[in-house]
Amino acid sequence: MDHHEYIEENRAHWDELAEHHPETDFYDVEAFLNGESSLRRLEREELDIADRRLLHLQCHFGMDTLSWVRNEGVAHATGVDFSPTAIETARELRDEIGLTPERAGFVESDIYELPSNLDESFEVVFTSYGTIYWLPDLGRWADVVATHLEPGGTFYIADGHPLTNPFAYESTAESLQVAHPYFNTEAVTEEFDGSYAGWDFGLENQRSHGFSHSMEDIVTALIDAGLRIEFLHEHPWATFDRFEAMEPDGDDRWRLPEIEYELPFTFSLKATNPA
Ligand SMILES: C[S@@+](CC[C@H](N)C(=O)[O-])C[C@H]1O[C@@H](n2cnc3c(N)ncnc32)[C@H](O)[C@@H]1O
Numbered sequence: 001m002d003h004h005e006y007i008e009e010n011r012a013h014w015d016e017l018a019e020h021h022p023e024t025d026f027y028d029v030e031a032f033l034n035g036e037s038s039l040r041r042l043e044r045e046e047l048d049i050a051d052r053r054l055l056h057l058q059c060h061f062g063m064d065t066l067s068w069v070r071n072e073g074v075a076h077a078t079g080v081d082f083s084p085t086a087i088e089t090a091r092e093l094r095d096e097i098g099l100t101p102e103r104a105g106f107v108e109s110d111i112y113e114l115p116s117n118l119d120e121s122f123e124v125v126f127t128s129y130g131t132i133y134w135l136p137d138l139g140r141w142a143d144v145v146a147t148h149l150e151p152g153g154t155f156y157i158a159d160g161h162p163l164t165n166p167f168a169y170e171s172t173a174e175s176l177q178v179a180h181p182y183f184n185t186e187a188v189t190e191e192f193d194g195s196y197a198g199w200d201f202g203l204e205n206q207r208s209h210g211f212s213h214s215m216e217d218i219v220t221a222l223i224d225a226g227l228r229i230e231f232l233h234e235h236p237w238a239t240f241d242r243f244e245a246m247e248p249d250g251d252d253r254w255r256l257p258e259i260e261y262e263l264p265f266t267f268s269l270k271a272t273n274p275a
Contacts, residue, residue, distance in 0.1 A: 003136045012205035018086035026197035037071035038063035051075050055122040058131040062090025069104050082110045121150045128158045133210045142225035151275040158268040165212040172245045173259035181212050227271040234264035
């Protein structure tokens with residue numbers, strides 16, 4: 001399959017997930033509508049971007065995009081996703097919480113097509129949790145980031161640590177089972193009637209294709225696109241139950257119980273576009 005075919009199958013899969021995710025406890029739309037931020041503590045603590053203009057790549061149905069504006073004082077946010085259903089829901093949620101399109105806009109676009117669909121650059125480009133895994137080519141992704149980042153602007157990503165990609169969901173601290181590649185040597189094609197947010201949705205488009213990008217690939221792609229890395233942090237917890245055996249620590253974070261030595265389950269990276 002070529003990149004275009006991967007992306008079209010992923011789009012069909014994600015468009016269906018976007019119908020079901022707003023109904024799940026994982027996303028808790030009700031709490032969001034009641035004013036709660038959907039952002040995690042990590043990005044809120046590491047990114048001080050009040051009054052700035054933000055581009056949010058792979059925004060899903062927009063709760064994080066809208067939270068940056070409503071809860072964190074961002075001047076304007078534009079969310080981008082290739083799922084028409086996700087973008088439609090994002091616009092509905094925006095209207096429901098009373099934000100205007102001037103404060104929060106949404107663009108339906110494949111990330112790779114974004115320079116043709118959005119002729120604007122931003123002070124901040126943000127992406128988080130489960131985004132680059134769906135992209136076959138990180139070099140082209142990093143070029144899109146750089147294209148839409150103003151000189152002097154900030155890029156930030158928080159996501160599952162690449163080290164977790166190879167291990168099966170059933171892994172425990174005593175037995176980490178290597179079930180997938182660490183290096184991006186082949187697409188990880190899977191068929192599930194569900195996602196991290198729920199099961200048995202009755203999906204027609206169950207097949208999806210992921211790409212396991214190593215830490216080297218991520219950092220090198222950004223450097224090659226001309227960005228300067230400001231920090232790369234590794235965190236010994238996940239933001240959801242990445243493994244069946246994980247337990248919540250009561251503080252928005254999930255850990256593998258009884259692990260003798262900590263492993264990185266999440267990373268965050270900040271870079272700038274040199275002026
Ligand atoms: C795991 S979700 C992101 C989740 C987000 N952090 C959240 O919790 O709402 C991945 C998103 O990437 C989008 N996506 C996947 N491939 C894409 C592509 N090539 N272009 C644009 N969006 C894409 C999907 O539609 C989905 O909304």
